[in-house]
Structure formats: structure tokens, C-alpha cells
Amino acid sequence: MxxxxxxxxxxxxxxxxxEKWLLEQHKSGWKLVKTNGIKYYFEKCNAEEWIYQLDFNExxxxxxxxxxxxxxxxWEYVFHYGKxxxxxxxxxxxxxxxxxFSDNASKIEMYKRIIYHLFELSIPLFLFSCMILxxxxxxxxxxxxxxxxxxxPWAGITMMVATSFSFGQFLKLFKxxxxxxxxxx
Amino acid sequence: xxxxxxxxxxxxxxxxxxxxxxxxEEMHAYNITERVKEMTNDEIVISAGTMYTNLSKMEKDGLIxxxxxxxxxxxxxxxxxxxxxxxxxxxxxxxxxxxSKGELYNGN
Numbered sequence: 001m002x003x004x005x006x007x008x009x010x011x012x013x014x015x016x017x018x019e020k021w022l023l024e025q026h027k028s029g030w031k032l033v034k035t036n037g038i039k040y041y042f043e044k045c046n047a048e049e050w051i052y053q054l055d056f057n058e059x060x061x062x063x064x065x066x067x068x069x070x071x072x073x074x075w076e077y078v079f080h081y082g083k084x085x086x087x088x089x090x091x092x093x094x095x096x097x098x099x100x101f102s103d104n105a106s107k108i109e110m111y112k113r114i115i116y117h118l119f120e121l122s123i124p125l126f127l128f129s130c131m132i133l134x135x136x137x138x139x140x141x142x143x144x145x146x147x148x149x150x151x152x153p154w155a156g157i158t159m160m161v162a163t164s165f166s167f168g169q170f171l172k173l174f175k176x177x178x179x180x181x182x183x184x185x
Numbered sequence: 186x187x188x189x190x191x192x193x194x195x196x197x198x199x200x201x202x203x204x205x206x207x208x209x210e211e212m213h214a215y216n217i218t219e220r221v222k223e224m225t226n227d228e229i230v231i232s233a234g235t236m237y238t239n240l241s242k243m244e245k246d247g248l249i250x251x252x253x254x255x256x257x258x259x260x261x262x263x264x265x266x267x268x269x270x271x272x273x274x275x276x277x278x279x280x281x282x283x284x285s286k287g288e289l290y291n292g293n
Binding site for chain 2: 053055057059064065066067068069070072073075087096097099100101102103105106109110
């Protein structure tokens, strides 16, 4: 069985691009086996048009009925990475069969779940990095010579940069919600 | 009647309405989609993710309850609260329909 590995980084708000990329890969004869967020593992398959859909599901306890539901609707369960569940299905005739969300309200609910999750991750990190940098800039803390005194301000800067990246993802998610609520004629 | 629940669910989304309406009978997710397809001449086809989101939310808010699980499929049924909400929504739809036909709504 021929396999390949591709390195690709998708932000938490980039799942639509990820779905599109996986569809293109499958069209070229490579189906997704699994990913760890950085490396994507593919297996050779028939080059066909398969729709990939990602769901963000917060119920971390093993819920077999969740996956069974998707199977009932004709989806193949690929695997899950954290809260992200990967499903795929060969393209069918009508529109709503090819998406896991058939109305805007449920799409918006999904985007909101991701926003809350991102918020929970990045806000504490952001506040913590602010505190470190404040202490470094305005006090004598971290101005010593030992390793921690040197390392902690750099860690603070790194955290600050990481949370700035999150800010961009927030904006993207808010825009996605806004666009669904205000479709351009 | 919980005012907050009413505010959230009235008026209902089309999807929400059909799901709650179907769950007056005990059934599982895919049954509901099939029943709704039948009722609406295939015009409304509820997808998996939408169904899961709605069922989870309605269960959490007490409008439906989980009865049993067979072959990894959860069956649900409407609760008293759910029936009350549905009845309010049905009256609203009746009013809308009567008015749309040029009739005055007299509260019945």
C-alpha cells in the first residue's frame, strides 16, 4: 500500500481550507488516514471526488452514537484529532447530502464552539504573557543572571506572539459568523 | 414556563420545528431526517451535524429526552416542556398561516 506524508499547518479557523485541500488530495488519488496537526498521512486510493467535512465536537467522552449518526447519513468516519472529527463521503447528487450542516444556525453554532475554545486557550496565555512582560519592563524582576531570569521574558514574548496569531484566527471566525448572518446580495 | 426557554425557542428555526414535531413519536436521528424528507417532498433534508447540534441542545434544555440506545443509536422523545413549547409554536404558525390567507386571527 503506497503511502505519503505531507506537512501542512492549518489554523483553528482554517478548516474550510483544510476540507478543500483534502478533497483535492483525494481527487489526485490520496485519501487521508490520519493527522497530528502538522503531518498528514495519506494512502493511495482511486482518484475520485470525495467530500471531506470536519466537525468540532466538544463531547470528549466516547460517544459511539455520535459517530453512528454520521454513518447513518452515509459518511465514512476517518478518525478524530482532539475535538476535530474527520468525515468523508463520495459526492452525491443533492447539496445538503454533501455537507454536515444543512442550515446556517448550526454552522454558526459550530463556529461559536470554536471561538469559545480558542478564547479559553488564548486569553489566559495572553494575560500571563502580559504579566511577565510588564514585570520585565517595569520592575527589576527577571533582570538577574540565572537561567530562569533570561528564559522567562523570552517565553513571555513567545506567548505574546502565539496569542497574536490567535487574534487573527478570532477575527476570521467572527467574520465567518458575520457573513452567515449578513449574506451579501 | 421558563421565560428564558421560550425566548430561545420561539420562533423556532425550520429545522428545530421539524425535529421537535417528529419527536412527538420516539425515534432516532436518521428516522427524523427521513420523516421530514417525506413530509416536505424532499425540500427539507436535515444533515448529520445539524441534527446532532439540535438534538444535543434540545436535550440540554429539557425539550426532549433520551429514552434508550439500540445498535449505538440514541432514541429520543419529546418532554412535557417540549410539548408546551411546540404547542406555542404551532399556534404561532397557525396565526401566520391564517393571516397569510387574508383571514383575521381570533386567538383560536
